[in-house]
Amino acid sequence: MNDKLSVLIIEDSQDDAELNAWYLKKAGYNIDFTRVETPGEMKNAVASQKWDMILSDYSMPMFDVLSALAIYHASGLDIPFIVISGAIGEEKAVEMIKAGAHDYLLKDNMMRFAPVVKRELREAHLRQNLSDANIALSASEERYRTMIKASPDGIFILDINGVITEVTAAGLALFGTDAPADLVGKPFSEFVPAPEIRELAEIYEKTIREGLAQNIEIRLLKKDKSLLVTEASATLLHDPVGRPISFMIIIRDISQRKNLEMQLIHSDRMAGLGEMASGIAHEINQPLNTISMAMDNILGELATDEKIEKTYLQKKTDKIFENITRIRNIIDHIRVFSRGHDDYISTAFSINSSIRNAISMVSEQFKYHAINLNLLLDDGLPQVVGNTFKFEQVILNLLSNAKDALLEKESGQDTWVDKSIEIRSFAEKQQLIVEVSDNGAGIADENLQQVMLPFYTTKDPGKGTGLGLSVSYQIIKEMHGTIEFSSTVSVGTKIKIILNIQNAREE
Ligand SMILES: Nc1ncnc2c1ncn2[C@@H]1O[C@H](COP(=O)(O)OP(=O)(O)OP(=O)(O)O)[C@@H](O)[C@H]1O
Ligand SMILES: [Mg+2]
Structure with a gap:
């Protein structure tokens, strides 16, 4: 308790004031006191400096404790206010405490003085800390409220x-x-x-x-x-x-972001369709050729004088229908694939059928380019939840990239003939994996980070939009999955789609 205690003593007698000061010093307090005896003096004192404690007589010729307490409250002070008086009745004592005095002592019994002062100083200190904490708390609450509102x-x-x-x-x-x-x-x-x-x-x-x-x-x-x-x-x-x-x-x-993503996916799909158009010509030409040939055969048979065998006719017309169905399937598929409004529909679907559908759109084109397509699909896989057309779009994107990589490698070599793409699907550690590998041109390490960025392309203008992989990534992310790459220049690329089996349903 070495800090100086500033004490305001309200007392008409200088002797009594000094006596109080003496008690405090005796109790170990290093004090500094000022005596006042009128309301005016008290108001000045309160306004002019900081006080640690007030001691007040009960009644004085020009002042009394209740008026002193009124000034004390009006000043907003929250320091110990202790009354030291001659004998007063119980009633007056109660009145004083009600008016806000912290305690009162009798002048002729000052034994309690030291412990009362100690207790009241401690409590005032606690009240001060609490109020500081409350002020800090409400300031921080206010800050948070503003942040939240903003x-x-x-x-x-x-x-x-x-x-x-x-x-x-x-x-x-x-x-x-x-x-x-x-x-x-x-x-x-x-x-x-x-x-x-x-x-x-x-x-x-x-x-x-x-x-x-x-x-x-x-x-x-x-x-x-x-x-x-x-x-x-x-x-x-x-x-x-x-x-x-x-x-x-x-x-x-995130509706705006979603809309943009949807537009990106849709424009990629349209770009994909555009690119596929030439491929589709192959897909349809092939069965048309078969149909023409079958018709030719029949007409050829008709031109001879012999009777046509019923089984022969049956065989040829079967072939014709089979190929008409094939064309119809391709057309139906393109129609469904190019639709935009099924974007949000999620169902359980088979990854393998989705892969096979994608392949049916490009197989003739691949044959034309002499690309071997190896399929290693595990038929016991559970279904996954998502949009089958979007997944198909991913596979088509990967196949189209692989094809381009193979053709790019081929264009740089005179003799290379073995162009192959392998698609594998399998389950591994609660994960469903689809791998699309090619032995094409590969991707340089420094470009590997960028291939998934929208509009990143190494292809000639008009050939690649650079959307394929970013859109594919988006679609797989929606299915709570991820895509990984590994690639070596001139050796080939492997793209791995990893889906969680938690997101899958037993078939
Ligand atoms: N299998 C792969 N082998 C080698 N490079 C690849 C392969 N897949 C992707 N890339 C590289 O990543 C780039 C980005 O691929 P992405 O599919 O996003 O766009 P793109 O094929 O260029 O154009 P788009 O697919 O929009 O027509 C490609 O330009 C190519 O350089
Ligand atoms: Mg692509």
Whole structure:
């Protein structure tokens, strides 16, 4: 207690004031005191410096303790105010304490003085700390509130049962309303379309398990029942003893980004179709040739005088129908493939059929270029969830890249003939893998990082748009999978699509 204590003593007697000071010094306090005896003097004293404690007599010729307490309160001070008086009745003592004095002592019994001063100084100190902490707390709360209000993302507080308890204005706007009552008090699940309830459950579970769930894509139902594509991140909030009490969910509107991605996918699909057009000519020419040939044979037979064998005719017409069906399949497939509106439909599908469909679109073209296509598909694979046409688009992109790489390598060599592409599908450690390998030109190490960037292409203008791989990556990401590359220049490239079996269904 070496710090100097500034004490204001309200007392008409200089002797009594000095006596009080003496007691304090005796109790070990290093003090500095000023005596006042009128309201005016007290007001000046209070206004002119900082005090640590007030000692006041009960009544004085020009002042009294209740008036002194009134000045004390008006000044906003929160320091010990101790009354030291001659004998007073119980009633007056109660009145004084009610008026805000911290304690009172009798002049002729000062034994309690030291412990009372000690206690009151300590409590005043605690009150001060608490109020500093409160000021800091409300300043920081204010800061957070401003930050939260300024966030363009919608922020929701949900109780542990998933009922919305608070929402920011941005959150209301996302749902197309400005009335908190449209959301507050309702379960968050009310705003999630039925097929996505599983995603919501996943958000809750992951947040409870790991304290955090980030960037989970989920669609929400707006007030007008239209759908909003969003990305949700959630954290768990705890009470002071560490029990989870609520979720904070941050919702970001990603519909614009999604639209751009969709446009990219669609334009890639169209570019793919354009490029495929020449291939399609081959695909259709081949069965047309077979049909013409069969018709020729029949006409040739008719031209002779002999009777046509029924079985011969049957064989030829079967062949014709088989090839008509083939052409019809190709045309149907192109029609479905080029449609844009099935973009969001996810179903369980077989990866192998998707791969075979993709191949049916390019096989004749590959034959024409003398490219060997080896298929090593494991038929026992579970189905996966996603959009089969989008997956087909990925395979077509990879096949078209592999073909280009083979032709590029060929153009640099005189004698090379063995152009091959291998597609493998298999399961490995809870993962479903599709590998597309070629023995083409390969990719230099320094370019490997860039091949997936949109518009990165090494092909001649008009030949490549550089969208194939970035779009493929996007599609596989949507299926919660990933794509890996390995490549050696002049040796070949292997592209590996890795999907989680968790995202798969037993066939
Ligand atoms: N199998 C491969 N072998 C060698 N290089 C490849 C292979 N696959 C991709 N690349 C390289 O990656 C680049 C980007 O491929 P991507 O499919 O994104 O675009 P692109 O084929 O150039 O054009 P697009 O597919 O839009 O017509 C290619 O230009 C090529 O340089
Ligand atoms: Mg490509």
